[in-house]
Amino acid sequence: MSKFDSIRPFYDAEANKAIRQIIDDPMMEAMMNFTFPHENPAHWKDLMRHTHSLRDFQINFIYPALMKVLEKSSDGLTTGGFEVLKPNTAYLYISNHRDIILDTSLLNACLYEKGLVMTTSAIGDNLIKKPFLHTLSRLNRNFAIRRGLSGRSLFESSLEVSEYIRKSLLNENRSVWTAQREGRTKDGNDITQKGVLKMLTLAEGGENPFGYFEKIQVVPVSISYEYDPTDSLKMPELLAKSRDEKYVKHENEDFVNLLRGIIGTKKRIHIQVNGILDKEIKAISSLDTTQSEKLTHLATLIDHKIWSGYKLWPSNYIAHDLLYGSETFSAEYAPAEKDAFEKRMTGKVDTSDPVLLKSFLSMYAYPVDNSLKAKEKS
Template sequence: MKSDISEHAENRFDALRPYKDSEVPGVLKRLSHDDEFQAAIARYQLPRLDAWAPWLARALVGVSLRRKMRGVNTIGDFQVHIADYMRQMIDRTVDELIIEGLDELDPSKPRLFISNHRDISLDPAFVNLALHFKGRDTVRIAIGDNLLEKPFVSALMRLNKSFVVPRSSAGKREMLKAFQLLSEYIQYSIQHDNHSIWLAQRQGRAKNGIDRTDPGIIKMLSMAERSRQRDKPMAEIFAELNIVPVSISYEYDPCDINKARELEAAAEGREYRKQAFEDMRSIAAGITGQKGRVKVRFGTALDQHSFDSTDELVKEIDRQVLSGYQLFPSHYLALEMLGIHPQLLDMSGITEKHRQRFNARYAEVPEHLKNWWLHQYANPIINCKAPELLEAG
């Protein structure tokens, strides 16, 4: 019966699923000859040569890609390469990576990891790296279709076990149909394919530093089962998904200035129009930028709890995400500089070195964006300690 389900799913989920092992060699061959992919790498790795002789830079990149792809025949092989690059990234841009709570989770169970969302690619990447360090299988990653602007980007994401979340479907009926299929795929992955999933608690990053679970995301999770068994209790549906909240904390956000621009535009009632491939540049900035310390806290599994409504589950995910969130000196220094809510300050662990680093980053922020930049770092304190003050504001 399971093989019948799998065979049917392979066709039904083709539009959104990650690649299979059997597809990897063909995809890599196409990528190694993709002009746009070669050009993107050449601009990053060989900028001077690309400006002088782009044809030569791209030819060299193509040769290098084909050499690096030798022996990469499965998704697992590809992710070993990703793990190597992640280690290099951590060595260059992370002062300390803190991982907590994973040892408390049964490794034999597939999980639906739901985390707060601050960085487009690094949030699931850090979750994957934590799993990889412990010898556990990595997750399938939910990624918005708005990020798949180029075929080579889509190919890379799907090679890294990403599946597509609809964000640009035209019309309510089409969007509901797309979310129904997404709900079915998540349920299929966990219950039939024995494969874990990473999902952000909301669509889009929390640019203001306020982590809140979108009830619509949680409602989507129940759509598939409710369509089959309308009277099935919500508690049973949620329990079968093996949900684990995850909290991800960055001491510094490499994209903080760009986020401040979006916050300023929203506050002034202006539409913020992203430039072409701005999301791709945000991904690159997040990977290469300095992050200070990073903490990934895996929460308590929720499959043994009973949540009779979406609201109950949302509250528990928020509680665990916020209780596991690490408040760094950057957060307290921002709140202090804003001069608000002094009762929430705890400056006991802050050193002169912390201040110097914070002030150096603050000095790089354009004057008209400083207030929004500070609020990004201050808001997590308020959200964790006194969320009612955010509502009042």
């Protein structure tokens, strides 16, 4: 085995063999019949058998599948800020994380359409336990993050991931996507975990590991869904948290979340690139302070960049007004939009339970509060 075999995507030389292993899987057939509803399956299967690179697989199969998902379950995708990015250049994209598959898939679709380097993207190994999903994720250029580790095993795994990311960015000119925290944000309050940033520096070593961020190009990204397709599925975990109880996932819960994210209603979606943090990182690096404090400064900076890049939808403003019993943002939405949101809410959660109601509304309201914090900071 080579160094990163346990976590890396397939190499191009391995792509065709991997495709042939899953080409007749019922899940692949369902996925492609959804993507190409008017084509004879023999046609797309023949194309797959002649596919020999990850890029070709992504462009010819993953991209059209994603476009069909957008067509069927959203009111469209808009973007902003991509003009600051250059072709043939590797970036480390750090974004808020709401949906297991779509966040990184939508970003890659935008990068492809704009002629920019697509990413290799982090995914928790808990999400790809099924053999088909594990193979598909590696064909889609995902690298695995091992979950549930502690102690020495956690450190060794984190170091391996850090080294893989460094190699991708600096040696292979391959962009990388990672979430600002471990796992999705369930409550809508997008906060960068300093531990994620520390993990990124592990491969740097030496007396100034923070200097790693000066060698790469860090790009904060904001992803805004008008409706979170998995909002109601996040309620049990939020309820347990409110009771200070340990939340235990049900069998296949991650897979259900994955599917709901793909097929669930999203309405409008916006992806915003929030600049390249070159000057800001140099300023932090020059501070006469500890490595830990520099990471804290960077985490706060990324938070404010992501918050400032939100596209606030009527759903956010409606939830904020409902949560606080006000009409502060009533000019930002129409009565019909409020009625539609309330109808969706009552159909998804027991609104007679104050904890559930508050959790659901907060999920949509937090981006409004955080956006206001970012404006105060600027």
